[in-house]
Amino acid sequence: MDDADANPQPEGSENRKKQLEMTKGTDNAYALAKKYHIKTVWGTDCLFDAKLATRQGAQLAKLTRWYTPYEILKMATSTNAELLAMSGPRNPYPHPLGVIVEGAYADLLIVDGSPIENIKLVENPEKNFLVIMKNGIVYKNTL
Incomplete structure (x- = not known):
């Protein structure tokens, strides 16, 4: 697999063998989730690394190996919101997420x-998001 974020290990090394085994496990996990209609969500800890944070969208797009673009976008938005809502008092968001309804957080992207x-x-x-709004505040508007 050609993956700029995978930190490839030297061929033949023990770490490379572990990396390939993990990749096969990921393939298997996603295949089983789809087969049995298990909801999956998407998250990353890349925000703690400035270089990787700029690749967050690319990491999301790589899920096309297992999911359709629609499934990916749903996973990263409304299904993630469902998961957070299930955390009860630990949910850090007092208003609905991932939906367009009155009282929900006003987070919106307009894509070119x-x-x-x-x-x-x-x-x-930077190029393709024309409007970025978070909690009702417009952070970018190139329309």
């Missing part, structure tokens, strides 16, 4: 194109 048709648009938010 359709990420359902081309998920790679999320790889370059």
